[in-house]
Amino acid sequence: MEFRGDANQRIARISAHLTPQMEAKNSVIGRENCRAKGGNPGFKVAILGAAGGIGQSLSLLMKMNPLVSLLHLYDVVNAPGVTADVSHMDTGAVVRGFLGAKQLEDALTGMDLVIIPAGIPRKPGMTRDDLFKINAGIVKTLCEGVAKCCPNAIVNLISNPVNSTVPIAAEVFKKAGTYDPKKLLGVTTLDVARANTFAEVLGLDPREVDVPVVGGHAGVTILPLLSQVKPPSSFTPQEIEYLTNRIQNGGTEVVEAKAGAGSATLSMAYAAAKFADACLRGLRGDANVVECSFVASQVTELAFFATKVRLGRTGAEEVYQLGPLNEYERIGLEKAKDELAGSIQKGVEFIRK
Numbered sequence: 645m646e647f648r649g650d651a652n653q654r655i656a657r658i659s660a661h662l663t664p665q666m667e668a669k670n671s672v673i674g675r676e677n678c679r680a681k682g683g684n685p686g687f688k689v690a691i692l693g694a695a696g697g698i699g700q701s702l703s704l705l706m707k708m709n710p711l712v713s714l715l716h717l718y719d720v721v722n723a724p725g726v727t728a729d730v731s732h733m734d735t736g737a738v739v740r741g742f743l744g745a746k747q748l749e750d751a752l753t754g755m756d757l758v759i760i761p762a763g764i765p766r767k768p769g770m771t772r773d774d775l776f777k778i779n780a781g782i783v784k785t786l787c788e789g790v791a792k793c794c795p796n797a798i799v800n801l802i803s804n805p806v807n808s809t810v811p812i813a814a815e816v817f818k819k820a821g822t823y824d825p826k827k828l829l830g831v832t833t834l835d836v837a838r839a840n841t842f843a844e845v846l847g848l849d850p851r852e853v854d855v856p857v858v859g860g861h862a863g864v865t866i867l868p869l870l871s872q873v874k875p876p877s878s879f880t881p882q883e884i885e886y887l888t889n890r891i892q893n894g895g896t897e898v899v900e901a902k903a904g905a906g907s908a909t910l911s912m913a914y915a916a917a918k919f920a921d922a923c924l925r926g927l928r929g930d931a932n933v934v935e936c937s938f939v940a941s942q943v944t945e946l947a948f949f950a951t952k953v954r955l956g957r958t959g960a961e962e963v964y965q966l967g968p969l970n971e972y973e974r975i976g977l978e979k980a981k982d983e984l985a986g987s988i989q990k991g992v993e994f995i996r997k
C-alpha cells in the first residue's frame with residue numbers, strides 16, 4: 645500500500661474511506677482515475693434507500709461487484725451504520741455513507757449508476773398501487789436530485805409501484821431537461837428470476853432456463869411468455885395457468901409469508917444486483933447484454949412497457965419486440981395493457997398536475 649503525507653493525514657483518510665487519489669480529486673474524479681484500493685478502474689454507483697430491507701443486502705452485493713470502484717450509500721436513517729459495516733468487506737469498492745436530505749447531492753454527484761429501492765413496502769392485503777401515495781413523492785425528490793447532480797447516470801428504479809414510479813421519474817427528468825429514455829430502467833428482474841425458478845416443473849436447473857417476462861410489475865401486468873422459454877419446452881394448459889398465476893402473484897406470496905414484516909428483500913436484492921451488473925457490463929461496452937426491463941417503449945401503444953432490452957454504453961440501446969405470442973398470451977397482453985395504461989397515466993399526472 646502506498647502511503648503519502650503524515651500519520652494524521654493517513655488516519656483521517658482511512659476513516660473517511662478515501663484513497664489519496666480520491667481525496668485529491670474528490671467526487672469529480674473521472675472513471676479512469678477513480679481506483680478502489682489497489683483495484684481496477686470501475687464505476688461509481690449510488691444506492692438510495694441503502695439502509696432498507698433491499699438496500700442493505702444490495703449494498704453488500706454491490707460491494708462485492710468488481711466493476712464498482714466507488715459505492716455511495718444514501719438513506720434518511722441508519723446510513724452510517726450500514727456504511728461502516730459494509731466498508732469492512734475486503735473487496736475493491738470504496739464505500740461512503742450519506743445521511744438525510746442535506747447529503748443527497750453529495751451522494752449523487754459524479755455517479756454512473758443510481759439504484760433506487762427507497763420507499764415503503766407492502767403489507768398483506770395491499771396492492772402495489774396502495775404504495776403510490778408515499779412512494780411517488782420519495783421517487784420525485786430523489787429523481788430531482790439525480791437530474792441536478794448526475795443527469796447522465798443510468799437509473800435503476802425499484803420502488804413500487806414501478807408501473808407508475810418510472811413514468812414519474814421520466815416526467816421529473818423531462819421537466820429538468822435531462823430526460824434520456826435509454827437511461828431510465830424499471831427493475832423487473834425479480835419477475836424473470838421467479839419465472840425461471842418456478843419453471844422447475846420442467847425438471848430443469850433454473851440457471852439454464854430463460855423465461856421472458858413482459859408488460860409491467862404488478863398483478864396481471866406481469867406477463868410471462870412461456871411460449872418463448874429457453875430451452876424450448878412445451879407446457880400443458882394446466883401448467884401454463886399454474887405458472888402464470890404463481891409468477892404474477894410471487895410478490896404477494898412473499899408479502900403474505902412475511903405476515904406484515906415487509907415484502908421480498910433478499911430475492912429482490914439478488915435480482916437488483918444482477919440487473920445492476922448487467923447495466924455496468926453494458927456501460928463497459930460488453931456485447932449482447934440483454935435483460936427484461938420496464939422502459940420507454942414503442943413496442944405497444946403505451947409509453948412504457950417491459951420487454952427484453954439490450955444494454956450498452958448509453959443504457960437501453962435496443963428495445964426488443966415481443967416476438968410471436970400464443971392465444972393465451974395475446975389475451976394476457978390485452979389485460980396487462982388495460983391496467984398499465986392507468987398506472988402510467990397516474991404517474992404522469994402526479995408530476996404534471
Ligand SMILES: NC(=O)c1ccc[n+]([C@@H]2O[C@H](COP(=O)([O-])OP(=O)(O)OC[C@H]3O[C@@H](n4cnc5c(N)ncnc54)[C@H](O)[C@@H]3O)[C@@H](O)[C@H]2O)c1
Binds near residue numbers: 699721763785805908
Ligand atoms: N421492483 C421490484 O421488483 C421490487 C421488489 C421488492 C420490493 N420493491 C419495492 O422496493 C421498495 C423498498 O422495499 P424494502 O423492502 O427495501 O423497504 P424498507 O422499508 O425495508 O426500506 C426502504 C428504505 O427506504 C428508505 N427511505 C424512505 N424514504 C427515503 C428517502 N426519501 N430517501 C432515501 N431513502 C428513503 C427508508 O429509510 C428505508 O431504509 C418498496 O417500495 C417495495 O415495494 C420492488
Ligand SMILES: O=C(O)C[C@H](O)C(=O)O
Binds near residue numbers: 765894907
Ligand atoms: O410484491 C411486492 O410488493 C414487492 C415486489 O414488487 C415483489 O414483486 O416482490
